[in-house]
Amino acid sequence: MPAADHPDMVIDLAGKAETCPLPPDNGVAFLNRKAAEMLLAHLRELEQLMEARRVKGELQAILNAVQEGIEVADASGVVKYVNHAFTRITGIPEERRVGENILEASPNGALARVLISQKSVTGLRTKVGGAGVEVISNASPIVVDSKIEGGVVVFQPMTDLLKLMEELQNSNTLIENLYARIDQISGAKYNFDDLVGQSRLFRNTMEIAKKAAKSDSTVLISGESGTGKEIYAHAIHQNSNRRDKPFIKVNCAAIPESLLESEFFGYEKGAFTGAVRTKLGKVELANGGTLFLDEIGDMSLFLQAKLLRFLQEMEFERVGGTQTVKVNVRVVTATNRDLRAMVRNGSFREDLYYRLNVVELHIQPLRERREDIPPLVNHLIFKFNRKLGKKVRGVSPEAMQLLVDYDWPGNVRELENVLERAMVVVEADELTHKHLSQYLRPLDVPGTGPYVEVMPLERMEQIMLKAALSRYGNTLEGKKKAAQALNISLATLYNKLKKLNTV
Numbered sequence: 207m208p209a210a211d212h213p214d215m216v217i218d219l220a221g222k223a224e225t226c227p228l229p230p231d232n233g234v235a236f237l238n239r240k241a242a243e244m245l246l247a248h249l250r251e252l253e254q255l256m257e258a259r260r261v262k263g264e265l266q267a268i269l270n271a272v273q274e275g276i277e278v279a280d281a282s283g284v285v286k287y288v289n290h291a292f293t294r295i296t297g298i299p300e301e302r303r304v305g306e307n308i309l310e311a312s313p314n315g316a317l318a319r320v321l322i323s324q325k326s327v328t329g330l331r332t333k334v335g336g337a338g339v340e341v342i343s344n345a346s347p348i349v350v351d352s353k354i355e356g357g358v359v360v361f362q363p364m365t366d367l368l369k370l371m372e373e374l375q376n377s378n379t380l381i382e383n384l385y386a387r388i389d390q391i392s393g394a395k396y397n398f399d400d401l402v403g404q405s406r407l408f409r410n411t412m413e414i415a416k417k418a419a420k421s422d423s424t425v426l427i428s429g430e431s432g433t434g435k436e437i438y439a440h441a442i443h444q445n446s447n448r449r450d451k452p453f454i455k456v457n458c459a460a461i462p463e464s465l466l467e468s469e470f471f472g473y474e475k476g477a478f479t480g481a482v483r484t485k486l487g488k489v490e491l492a493n494g495g496t497l498f499l500d501e502i503g504d505m506s507l508f509l510q511a512k513l514l515r516f517l518q519e520m521e522f523e524r525v526g527g528t529q530t531v532k533v534n535v536r537v538v539t540a541t542n543r544d545l546r547a548m549v550r551n552g553s554f555r556e557d558l559y560y561r562l563n564v565v566e567l568h569i570q571p572l573r574e575r576r577e578d579i580p581p582l583v584n585h586l587i588f589k590f591n592r593k594l595g596k597k598v599r600g601v602s603p604e605a606m607q608l609l610v611d612y613d614w615p616g617n618v619r620e621l622e623n624v625l626e627r628a629m630v631v632v633e634a635d636e637l638t639h640k641h642l643s644q645y646l647r648p649l650d651v652p653g654t655g656p657y658v659e660v661m662p663l664e665r666m667e668q669i670m671l672k673a674a675l676s677r678y679g680n681t682l683e684g685k686k687k688a689a690q691a692l693n694i695s696l697a698t699l700y701n702k703l704k705k706l707n708t709v
Contacts, residue, residue: 477526
């Protein structure tokens with residue numbers, strides 16, 4: 207608006223005088239426009255001020271919500287802000303702390319150290335407040351345009367940290383228990399892809415197993431130890447219509463006979479001393495899924511009768527209980543024993559045998575399907591390369607022949623053990639005869655122990671030839687030593703090997 211004494215001077219809304227010549231023809235319009243511009247400028251300043259206050263309010267709300275104590279000081283050490291947690295932890299009111307100089311109030315604290323050193327401080331253990339509460343502090347300088355404008359410290363009582371550590375430990379224990387429970391309830395870990403082989407025997411076994419997976423009939427898996435019976439059980443479950451349901455394994459040989467019934471069928475609270483709560487048995491946990499009974503040949507006749515009744519009715523009673531529990535499970539069993547012979551000598555129930563043996567799956571020992579050894583070796587080397595961080599490309603031809611010729615009494619499990627032991631220590635990128643031979647146990651020759659196995663002489667000769675080659679190797683030098691050990695000429699050795707098709 208124009209000043210009274212000076213018509214060419216304009217006074218703005220803030221009271222500031224500004225000299226400018228007024229247009230002679232349109233002075234009023236000019237003044238109105240100028241007033242509008244000033245009003246807009248002030249509105250913008252007011253809006254910025256309100257936004258700053260809003261942001262400050264939000265920031266204070268956030269800082270007051272955290273559980274850690276926070277204290278802010280300017281470059282000279284004057285405390286500008288503390289949050290609610292600061293007062294809760296130290297017992298010092300906000301109105302008393304704000305305005306104090308941190309260099310005088312807490313000269314040994316993390317915030318004072320930051321302002322003096324102009325460097326961050328982490329993990330500093332100090333005591334704060336009148337009660338001397340021990341805290342862990344982290345502090346950093348506040349830098350604006352490369353200039354230190356102050357510092358901020360965040361701290362937490364040691365008691366809170368110890369409580370958090372205890373809660374974390376409890377949580378870890380709970381998680382471990384849950385993982386164990388999950389693994390127990392849905393523990394099928396293998397599929398048919400985990401089974402490796404190319405022999406006719408292997409392909410026939412796989413074909414039967416895949417057909418068995420499509421049915422709900424009981425399956426009896428037989429074979430020597432280490433042939434992979436459990437992997438077949440897992441794979442059958444994983445490829446059945448129960449794949450999304452529990453897979454529960456029970457090792458009948460590992461559970462004491464006195465506990466086997468309660469492990470199978472569970473027990474009611476108070477059923478016996480120590481039964482402080484009701485516990486579900488393996489059968490009930492497997493409801494809807496697959497119950498895998500490993501080493502079924504080690505089950506007592508008493509429990510065989512209980513299992514037979516369960517298989518007939520798909521119902522049972524918990525130990526100490528009177529209520530009948532009905533379930534729907536598919537039963538797969540495995541054994542390395544001759545159940546037919548056990549039926550004949552009365553140690554295994556015949557009626558249970560036929561209940562279990564609807565689909566029979568026999569896994570042949572590795573010595574009867576030697577053509578499966580090379581692909582198994584390559585598969586296991588790939589597996590252990592990842593596990594051990596190695597870069598082994600494979601095995602030498604002589605080493606592969608050594609593995610193929612060996613009888614593998616421990617089957618695939620022994621092969622896996624030998625390869626892992628060799629790969630742990632090997633530095634080369636290829637396993638050779640010397641890397642593997644030391645881990646192959648000498649072949650037990652019939653007649654050298656307390657029990658003599660009678661067999662055809664031709665079979666005995668085969669065993670002796672393979673034992674000699676296993677010890678000395680398949681190289682020319684190895685065959686010379688083998689012939690010398692067998693007390694025959696090198697030519698005779700070659701003739702005999704030719705008959706065995708192993709030259």
